Amino acid sequence: MTSYTICVFTENTFGLLNKITIIFTRRRINIESLTVSETERKGISRFTIVIKEESRETVEKVVRQIRKVVEVLAVFGYLNDEVVYNEIALFKIPTPEGAKRLDIETVNKTYKAWVVYWGLEYVVIEKTGTEEEIFDFFNYIKPHGILEFVRSGRVAVSKSSRSLVEYLPEEEKYDYLSYN
Amino acid sequence: MMTREETTTAVLKDPQVLNESTELMNGSHAVIRALLAEGVDTIFGYPGGAIMPVYDAIYDYQDHVNHILVRHEQGAGHAAEGYARLSGKVGVCLVTSGPGATNLITAIADAIIDSTPMVCVVGQVAKHLLGTDAFQETDVIGVTMPITKWNFQITSADEVPEVMAKAFYVARAGRPGPVLIDITKNAQSEMMTKPFKYDFCHKLPGYHPRLVPKREHVEAAATLINGAKRPFLLFGHGVKLAGAEKELLELVEKTGIPCASTLLGLSSVPVNHPLYAGWLGMHGNYSTNRLTNECDVLIGIGLRFDDRVTGDVTRYAKQAKIVHIEIDPAEVDKVVKAHAPVVGDAKEALRMLTPLLNPNSHEEWHAKFKELDAEEEEAITIPELSANTEKIKMAEVVRMLSDKTKGEAVIVADVGQHQMVAARYYEFKRNNSFITSGGLGTMGYALPAAFGAKVGDPEREVVAIIGDGCFQMTIQELGTIAQSGLPVKAIILNNNYLGMVRQWQQLFFEKRYSFVELQNPDFITIARGFGVDGHTCDQRENLSDSLDKMLASDKPYLLEVIVEKEENVFPMVASGASVAEIRLR
Numbered sequence: 001m002t003s004y005t006i007c008v009f010t011e012n013t014f015g016l017l018n019k020i021t022i023i024f025t026r027r028r029i030n031i032e033s034l035t036v037s038e039t040e041r042k043g044i045s046r047f048t049i050v051i052k053e054e055s056r057e058t059v060e061k062v063v064r065q066i067r068k069v070v071e072v073l074a075v076f077g078y079l080n081d082e083v084v085y086n087e088i089a090l091f092k093i094p095t096p097e098g099a100k101r102l103d104i105e106t107v108n109k110t111y112k113a114w115v116v117y118w119g120l121e122y123v124v125i126e127k128t129g130t131e132e133e134i135f136d137f138f139n140y141i142k143p144h145g146i147l148e149f150v151r152s153g154r155v156a157v158s159k160s161s162r163s164l165v166e167y168l169p170e171e172e173k174y175d176y177l178s179y180n
Numbered sequence: 181m182m183t184r185e186e187t188t189t190a191v192l193k194d195p196q197v198l199n200e201s202t203e204l205m206n207g208s209h210a211v212i213r214a215l216l217a218e219g220v221d222t223i224f225g226y227p228g229g230a231i232m233p234v235y236d237a238i239y240d241y242q243d244h245v246n247h248i249l250v251r252h253e254q255g256a257g258h259a260a261e262g263y264a265r266l267s268g269k270v271g272v273c274l275v276t277s278g279p280g281a282t283n284l285i286t287a288i289a290d291a292i293i294d295s296t297p298m299v300c301v302v303g304q305v306a307k308h309l310l311g312t313d314a315f316q317e318t319d320v321i322g323v324t325m326p327i328t329k330w331n332f333q334i335t336s337a338d339e340v341p342e343v344m345a346k347a348f349y350v351a352r353a354g355r356p357g358p359v360l361i362d363i364t365k366n367a368q369s370e371m372m373t374k375p376f377k378y379d380f381c382h383k384l385p386g387y388h389p390r391l392v393p394k395r396e397h398v399e400a401a402a403t404l405i406n407g408a409k410r411p412f413l414l415f416g417h418g419v420k421l422a423g424a425e426k427e428l429l430e431l432v433e434k435t436g437i438p439c440a441s442t443l444l445g446l447s448s449v450p451v452n453h454p455l456y457a458g459w460l461g462m463h464g465n466y467s468t469n470r471l472t473n474e475c476d477v478l479i480g481i482g483l484r485f486d487d488r489v490t491g492d493v494t495r496y497a498k499q500a501k502i503v504h505i506e507i508d509p510a511e512v513d514k515v516v517k518a519h520a521p522v523v524g525d526a527k528e529a530l531r532m533l534t535p536l537l538n539p540n541s542h543e544e545w546h547a548k549f550k551e552l553d554a555e556e557e558e559a560i561t562i563p564e565l566s567a568n569t570e571k572i573k574m575a576e577v578v579r580m581l582s583d584k585t586k587g588e589a590v591i592v593a594d595v596g597q598h599q600m601v602a603a604r605y606y607e608f609k610r611n612n613s614f615i616t617s618g619g620l621g622t623m624g625y626a627l628p629a630a631f632g633a634k635v636g637d638p639e640r641e642v643v644a645i646i647g648d649g650c651f652q653m654t655i656q657e658l659g660t661i662a663q664s665g666l667p668v669k670a671i672i673l674n675n676n677y678l679g680m681v682r683q684w685q686q687l688f689f690e691k692r693y694s695f696v697e698l699q700n701p702d703f704i705t706i707a708r709g710f711g712v713d714g715h716t717c718d719q720r721e722n723l724s725d726s727l728d729k730m731l732a733s734d735k736p737y738l739l740e741v742i743v744e745k746e747e748n749v750f751p752m753v754a755s756g757a758s759v760a761e762i763r764l765r
Contacts, residue, residue: 015325
């Protein structure tokens with residue numbers, strides 16, 4: 001299985017997430033992670049979707065299928081080495097009295113993770129990195145017990161020197177649904 | 181037929197329906213004004229609670245738009261499809277929320293797979309009730325997401341002009357398809373806050389279909405075709421949708437390449453044209469299927485290599501280089517990998533391609549087709565058409581109809597054996613003459629679609645060919661037809677069976693006939709009950725007179741023909757078989 005990162009640029013309208021994800025459902029492709037945010041251009045959303053798939057052909061077919069959605073402005077598909085990517089994870093670790101002390105220096109220096117909140121009986125540690133780095137830290141911290149663990153899903157930018165929004169239609173042209 | 185610009189100009193001259201207004205109007209009036217601005221002359225619809233304000237507005241516009249009251253929303257959908265397929269215009273449906281909308285679903289699914297332009301305006305509960313399980317509330321946007329080219333929910337009157345313009349643009353641009361507009365009741369009744377002004381939509385940031393193909397792609401295709409010893413051209417619905425019939429003929433006549441049609445491509449090339457090789461696919465011709473696996477270059481134009489065309493795709497034309505001319509980029513490489521893909525409108529592509537091709541005649545190659553055609557004639561066609569069975573055969577009915585109408589009628593076939601027989605034995609001489617549910621295979625399609633087609637072009641003779649099973653799925657539309665008085669002709673080929681399923685059970689399930697025999701009503705009595713005249717023909721010697729009587733009627737007419745109970749349609753590419761393994765019996 002190969003990881004693919006699919007970046008989808010869309011107008012920001014209701015129901016679009018649904019219109020995109022049903023294309024994966026129909027082809028029985030599991031979405032590993034999905035994030036959506038507004039881009040540097042107002043009114044344009046960027047979906048970052050990570051899937052694992054054997055066949056590059058299938059991924060290409062899905063990309064073409066996504067392009068058919070009327071509100072979709074552009075779709076790009078990448079292999080891991082074509083993007084710079086990261087995700088963020090939050091760990092809620094119990095710190096009851098008498099428990100094994102957290103080695104903050106290792107957490108900071110070895111794992112580049114930071115405590116971002118001190119509760120009375122727990123801390124929240126933030127770790128940014130690739131999926132592998134996050135799971136390395138997960139394995140390290142696991143013996144302390146994990147109360148909650150959450151990952152953001154991948155965000156990625158292409159290694160191309162051009163801005164991806166350059167490929168999108170001009171700004172004034174998509175601003176036609178003024179009531180949104 | 182008026183062009184969109186002409187109709188719009190005609191509308192503009194009428195003060196009641198100017199596409200710009202100084203007075204404020206409510207959302208419902210804006211919906212109708214938008215339809216008129218788009219040149220819509222016919223609406224197929226059914227009123228109900230959540231669409232009543234729009235129906236109230238239509239009352240004022242009866243001189244400008246012909247609203248046809250169907251008997252079931254599915255009938256509205258198929259009628260709009262038939263209308264669109266024959267007239268080339270966008271079919272329009274107007275129905276209420278909840279069950280009104282869900283009844284339309286089958287027709288929408290049918291329209292998307294057969295690339296039929298349609299705009300469905302559907303009522304919805306008021307905005308403040310959305311998501312509350314209000315009376316007749318269904319999440320129609322959610323339900324129709326995978327089966328529409330685009331859908332949108334209007335929740336305020338001010339949105340109407342822009343969204344309607346976008347709907348019509350999306351429905352007809354590029355590869356056509358159905359668009360659904362869900363309009364909340366408050367948006368229908370509230371006043372717009374600004375005067376109505378209709379601006380046509382010509383492009384969208386996220387949707388700009390490529391019409392003119394890239395020159396280098398056309399050149400690559402031309403090189404492959406020019407180098408071919410045994411080229412074979414397949415054409416589909418895309419040729420008709422692009423209006424490229426003339427350009428297609430120019431190409432085959434210059435190059436001498438034999439051409440064959442998909443189900444929805446039928447009638448784009450006249451069957452008596454010397455370069456027309458026949459029909460493709462599961463029940464297509466013997467030669468066209470066999471030789472698909474012997475050609476060296478396969479040229480597909482405006483088709484999507486449906487599995488009913490390819491049979492087992494892993495054994496489909498593997499020896500050939502593939503040229504695929506198609507407007508929808510998602511269809512290229514979807515099923516069959518193209519060596520020379522050309523994305524663009526069929527007409528534009530052919531205009532660019534033909535001048536680059538060398539004249540040729542391919543006589544030896546044609547002889548191979550003729551050889552196999554002769555085998556098929558002898559094994560199937562001649563016996564079918566000269567049967568001395570006790571009961572009439574479907575093929576005889578269709579061929580006699582073909583002769584009597586000089587191959588110039590519009591045939592609307594339902595789904596099943598009679599559909600395949602209609603496609604096989606009607607000798608189409610005029611383009612845009614075959615309407616059927618190809619991709620979805622929707623039983624019950626033909627009666628409403630034939631009606632819609634007749635509305636779309638009343639000058640043409642429209643004959644529906646329907647099975648006894650199919651007929652009972654949308655039988656209520658006899659009421660719509662009777663009320664319109666339009667001379668739609670329908671032939672039921674009655675074998676008291678769900679014939680195609682029975683055929684499969686016979687051939688592939690050891691004749692275990694599982695729920696395929698029907699106890700049918702007296703169709704003629706039912707038709708008369710609706711006010712449609714008709715009669716039954718069960719003797720071969722009466723068939724000719726029966727068809728004459730039906731064709732001579734200037735009113736709707738139903739002819740029931742009692743046919744052989746257990747006849748099978750051949751040739752046949754069995755499910756999972758290669759096209760080369762097509763069986764003659």
